Amino acid sequence: MTTAPVLLATSHGTSDPAGQRAVLALVDAVAAAAPHLTVRGGYVDVQSPDVPSCLRAIAAESCPSDTGPTDSGPADGADRPVVIVPLLLSAGYHVRVDLAEAADDAGQPVRVTGALGPDWRLARILADRLHEVGLRPDDTVVLAAAGSTDADAVADCHAMGDRLAAVLGRPVTVGFISAAQPRLAAAVLAARAAAPVRVAVATYLLAPGYFAGLAERCGADVVSRPLLVDGEAPPRELVDVVIDLYSSSARLELALAGLPWSFSRGRTD
Numbered sequence: 001m002t003t004a005p006v007l008l009a010t011s012h013g014t015s016d017p018a019g020q021r022a023v024l025a026l027v028d029a030v031a032a033a034a035p036h037l038t039v040r041g042g043y044v045d046v047q048s049p050d051v052p053s054c055l056r057a058i059a060a061e062s063c064p065s066d067t068g069p070t071d072s073g074p075a076d077g078a079d080r081p082v083v084i085v086p087l088l089l090s091a092g093y094h095v096r097v098d099l100a101e102a103a104d105d106a107g108q109p110v111r112v113t114g115a116l117g118p119d120w121r122l123a124r125i126l127a128d129r130l131h132e133v134g135l136r137p138d139d140t141v142v143l144a145a146a147g148s149t150d151a152d153a154v155a156d157c158h159a160m161g162d163r164l165a166a167v168l169g170r171p172v173t174v175g176f177i178s179a180a181q182p183r184l185a186a187a188v189l190a191a192r193a194a195a196p197v198r199v200a201v202a203t204y205l206l207a208p209g210y211f212a213g214l215a216e217r218c219g220a221d222v223v224s225r226p227l228l229v230d231g232e233a234p235p236r237e238l239v240d241v242v243i244d245l246y247s248s249s250a251r252l253e254l255a256l257a258g259l260p261w262s263f264s265r266g267r268t269d
Contacts, residue, residue, distance in 0.1 A: 005081035005111075005250045006038045006058050009242060010099065011206070012088060013046030018230035019209035020047070023087065026234040030242050037246075044086075044094045051084065051102040058082055059108050081109035083249045085242050089122070089146070089160075089206060091115040092153035111252070113245040116206075118156050121237035122227065123163035126202045128235075129224035130168070139200040139222075140191040141168060144184050144215040146205060147176030154180045160204060172202070175218070177211050184218045198222065 009027045014020060024041065031039035042054040049057070058080065084103065086095050095115055103110035116122065130141070143164055145157040158174055165172040175187025182190070184201070191199045198221040205212050207228040216223050228234055 003080060004037055005083045005109075005246075006040060007034070007242075007246045007250075008040045008042055008051070008054055008058070008082050008084045010042045010044060010051055010084050010086050010088075011047075012094065013043035014207065014209040015046055016207075016209040019207040019212075019228075022207040022226075022228035022230045022234075025230075026087065026228055026238065026242070029234045029239045033239050034243055034246075044098050051099060052105065055082060055102065055106045055108065055110060059106075079108065081111070081250075082106070083246050084110060084112045085245050085249075086113065086115050087206060087242070088115045089117045089204060090148065090150075090153040090156035092148040092150040096150070096152075111249045113249045115156065116238075116241050116245070117204075118159040118163055119241050120163055120167075121241055122160065122204075123167045125227055125235045125237055126160075126164050126204060126224070127167045129227070130200055130202050130222075133200070133222045133224050135168075135200050135222070136198060139198045140195055141165075141170060141172045142184070142187050142191055142199060142201050142220065143172050143174045144201045144203050144205070144218065144223075145174060145176050145180075146211050147179035149179050157204065164202060175201075177214050184215065188219045200224070203227075 009030060011023045027041040040054055042049055042051045044051060084099055086099060088094055091114055099112045103112050143161040148154055161172045161174040173187055173191060175182055175184035177184050188199050201215060201218060201220040201223040203212060203215045203224050203226050205226040207226050208230055212226050227238060
C-alpha cells in the first residue's frame with residue numbers, strides 16, 4: 001500500500017486568540033475531510049511549531065505541536081514525503097523564500113504548493129461574507145488585502161479582485177492594509193469620491209487578527225468578516241481548496257517516484 005505524503009498545513013501565525021482558533025478549526029476540518037491522511041499544522045511566524053521543527057518531527061515520527069487535534073496520525077519516518085500547503089492567500093515572501101528554503105533544507109522529500117488564492121471558490125466565500133453584512137445592489141466594493149512587497153503577490157490580490165467582481169457582477173477595486181499601494185483607507189476615499197453611494201469592504205484575510213481589526217476601521221460603511229470566523233465551521237469550499245492543492249502536489253510526488261496515487265474525501269457536513 002502506498003503511503004500518502006503528510007499534509008503540513010502552514011499558516012502565518014497570529015497572536016490573536018480568535019485567529020488562532022479559527023485557523024486550527026480549518027486544519028481540523030481538512031483532517032476530517034481527508035481521514036486517511038496524516039494532517040499536521042505549523043507556522044511560518046509568531047506561533048510554534050515552525051516548519052523546520054515540524055519537518056524534523058515528522059521524520060522522527062512525532063511532531064511537537066501546540067495544534068492539538070490537528071495531529072491526525074503518525075508519520076512513517078524520514079523517507080515519507082511531505083506536502084506543505086501554505087494557508088496564505090497569495091504567493092509572497094513566505095511561500096517563495098521561507099517555505100521553499102525549509103523544504104530544500106529538510107533532508108526528506110518535501111513539496112510546497114501554491115498559495116490558496118487566487119481561486120474562484122474564495123471569491124464566492126467573499127461574496128457570501130459581503131451578503132452577510134447586507135451588501136446592496138448599488139454599493140461600491142473594495143477588496144481589502146494584507147499587502148506585500150512582492151509584485152506577484154500584489155498581482156494575485158488584483159486577480160482575486162477581478163474574480164470577486166465577476167461573481168458580484170460589479171466593479172471591485174483593491175486596497176492594501178500594508179506594504180502595497182493604494183492603501184485601503186485611500187481606496188475607500190477614492191470609491192466615495194467616485195460615486196455618492198455606500199462603500200462595502202470585502203475582507204480578503206484568512207482569519208481574525210490585527211489586520212482584520214485595521215480593515216474594520218478603514219472608514220467604509222460596511223466591512224465583511226474574514227474568510228474564517230472564530231466559532232463557525234470553516235467554509236467547505238476553503239477546505240476543498242486546501243485538499244485540492246495537496247492532492248495535485250501529492251500526485252506529482254508519487255508519480256515521480258513511480259508510485260500509484262488514490263485519494264477519497266471523507267464527509268465534512
